[in-house]
Amino acid sequence: MISINQVTKQYKGAPRPALDQVSLEIDKGEFVFLVGASGSGKSSLMRMILREDVPTSGSIHVLGENLIGIPNRRVPHFRRSLGVVFQDFRLLPNKTAAQNVAFSLEVIGKSAGFIAEAVPDVLRLVGLEEKASSLPSELSGGEQQRVALARAIVNKPAILLADEPTGNLDPNTSAGIMALLDRINLAGTTIVMATHDVGIVDKGRKRVVELSQGKIVRDERGSGYGVSK
Amino acid sequence: MRANFVFTEMGIAIRRNLSMIISVILVTFISLTFVGTAGLLQQQISSMKTYWYDKAQVAIYLCTKTSPQDVCPQGEASKDVRNTITSRLDSGTLKPYIEQYYFENHDEAYKTFIKEFKDNAVAKYVTPAQLNETFWVNLKDPNQAPIIIESFTGLSGVEEVKDQRSYLDQIFAMLNIASLAAISIAGLMLFSAVLLISTTIRLSAVMRRREIGIMRLVGASNFYIQLPFILEGVVAGVLGSLLAGGAIFALVQFFVQGFLAQQLPFTSFVGLGDAWTLLPGLLGLGALLAGLAAFTSIRRYLKV
Numbered sequence: 001m002i003s004i005n006q007v008t009k010q011y012k013g014a015p016r017p018a019l020d021q022v023s024l025e026i027d028k029g030e031f032v033f034l035v036g037a038s039g040s041g042k043s044s045l046m047r048m049i050l051r052e053d054v055p056t057s058g059s060i061h062v063l064g065e066n067l068i069g070i071p072n073r074r075v076p077h078f079r080r081s082l083g084v085v086f087q088d089f090r091l092l093p094n095k096t097a098a099q100n101v102a103f104s105l106e107v108i109g110k111s112a113g114f115i116a117e118a119v120p121d122v123l124r125l126v127g128l129e130e131k132a133s134s135l136p137s138e139l140s141g142g143e144q145q146r147v148a149l150a151r152a153i154v155n156k157p158a159i160l161l162a163d164e165p166t167g168n169l170d171p172n173t174s175a176g177i178m179a180l181l182d183r184i185n186l187a188g189t190t191i192v193m194a195t196h197d198v199g200i201v202d203k204g205r206k207r208v209v210e211l212s213q214g215k216i217v218r219d220e221r222g223s224g225y226g227v228s229k
Numbered sequence: 230m231r232a233n234f235v236f237t238e239m240g241i242a243i244r245r246n247l248s249m250i251i252s253v254i255l256v257t258f259i260s261l262t263f264v265g266t267a268g269l270l271q272q273q274i275s276s277m278k279t280y281w282y283d284k285a286q287v288a289i290y291l292c293t294k295t296s297p298q299d300v301c302p303q304g305e306a307s308k309d310v311r312n313t314i315t316s317r318l319d320s321g322t323l324k325p326y327i328e329q330y331y332f333e334n335h336d337e338a339y340k341t342f343i344k345e346f347k348d349n350a351v352a353k354y355v356t357p358a359q360l361n362e363t364f365w366v367n368l369k370d371p372n373q374a375p376i377i378i379e380s381f382t383g384l385s386g387v388e389e390v391k392d393q394r395s396y397l398d399q400i401f402a403m404l405n406i407a408s409l410a411a412i413s414i415a416g417l418m419l420f421s422a423v424l425l426i427s428t429t430i431r432l433s434a435v436m437r438r439r440e441i442g443i444m445r446l447v448g449a450s451n452f453y454i455q456l457p458f459i460l461e462g463v464v465a466g467v468l469g470s471l472l473a474g475g476a477i478f479a480l481v482q483f484f485v486q487g488f489l490a491q492q493l494p495f496t497s498f499v500g501l502g503d504a505w506t507l508l509p510g511l512l513g514l515g516a517l518l519a520g521l522a523a524f525t526s527i528r529r530y531l532k533v
Contacts, residue, residue, distance in 0.1 A: 050446075072451075073450075073451065076445075076448045076449060076450045076451065077448060077450070078448070079445075079446065079447065079448035080447070080448035082448075084446050090439070090442065090443060092439060092440060092443065103440075103443065104443065104447040106234045107234070107443075107444045107447060107449035107453055107454075108447060108448055108449055108450075108453075109450075109453065151447070155447070
């Protein structure tokens with residue numbers, strides 16, 4: 001599903017590479033925590049998977065696409081099979097929850113009929129059917145992240161990338177978001193989640209990939225945030 | 230593709246960016262008005278050329294008593310001179326080129342002169358004897374004037390052979406310079422319009438960078454992302470060219486037909502029909518330039 005092979009990314013002017021000979025295989029249906037200090041290369045790795053950036057050397061295959069050779073015009077189509085959520089939600093402030101979700105379908109040319117059906121469905125899935133017509137400013141942080149999640153999964157992506165999705169949320173709200181991610185994962189979506197949240201990773205008992213200084217220093221299944229026991 | 234969505238996005242962009250859009254419309258308007266004016270001038274020149282060139286004649290001026298000594302040492306041209314010229318004009322070599330010719334004597338020349346200069350003080354001092362007797366020659370093809378000029382220049386008793394088109398050419402040269410000036414100004418203005426459009430579109434893209442970021446993340450095609458911006462530029466360009474078209478029509482209707490044509494009744498001027506032929510070009514130019522400027526600037530700003 002995601003196959004990363006000997007990937008190195010050297011940014012211009014940086015003393016050491018952001019990613020250094022990273023190799024990683026992620027299978028269909030997996031839930032992977034990506035952990036590590038700030039600057040360890042988590043975000044760089046996510047950017048590579050999204051094809052927002054290309055590695056200096058090495059190869060990346062995602063969903064059968066070779067991301068090194070993919071022509072620019074096919075990148076948008078590739079991204080439609082991926083969902084993404086961020087720490088800062090990235091909702092459009094002048095659109096309601098439902099409009100935010102609908103926007104992501106409108107811009108990929110889905111029909112009005114499809115949107116009218118899919119949006120309420122996905123809002124129900126994330127538990128926000130009551131708040132469909134609220135603006136982001138009228139929603140709590142947890143609710144905003146649910147809208148962002150709804151937007152990320154409304155097009156039924158095969159992979160969901162979550163970059164510190166609980167970074168701005170309190171532990172209770174985070175637990176709610178994690179429960180939701182688990183449900184999405186159980187429905188068959190592969191999830192890669194970068195996080196700093198020790199509690200969440202320890203509780204999750206899932207595959208943990210730890211990055212340090214651009215290198216993978218640990219890759220264990222059913223593990224916690226810290227050094228394995 | 231959902232046209233409805235694209236137009237809504239474009240509407241939002243235009244509303245947020247209204248003052249810039251208005252300046253784009255105005256600059257396009259003014260520059261295309263100059264382009265249109267240059268076009269009208271060219272049409273005016275060509276219509277005047279066909280009108281006047283047909284009427285223009287080659288004049289063979291005969292010597293008078295008052296002609297300069299070095300060209301006319303014998304003084305007043307004799308009857309022999311006239312006969313020589315007549316026989317040459319009727320000869321097989323020249324006849325095929327000539328439509329018709331006629332001779333104008335001192336008295337006829339005086340009558341014409343007085344008629345043309347009746348309000349001028351010079352009319353009082355001129356006597357018939359001072360005015361040249363003249364052969365007026367109409368050619369089948371006005372471009373062949375040099376044949377006549379060469380045949381008669383230097384002939385004894387001939388003061389000068391003059392192609393009247395040389396007077397007209399001076400007028401046309403001036404009109405041409407005016408239209409060149411209009412085109413140069415138009416070029417500069419169009420250049421600034423293009424820069425202004427690029428800046429506007431870039432500003433518009435910065436203002437909407439959140440939307441663009443999300444569109445890219447969820448996999449909207451580049452075409453879909455760029456289209457509202459390009460349309461924004463094209464709409465501004467087309468509005469500007471429509472205004473320019475209106476200005477050209479007003480210029481023709483009120484200045485050329487309403488004023489010039491009244492003042493100079495025997496000259497043919499450009500009409501609304503000529504303005505109509507310019508309109509598609511102006512619209513096309515406005516839309517194309519604005520579209521291209523918007524497209525290149527948004528391309529540079531938005532990478533995949």
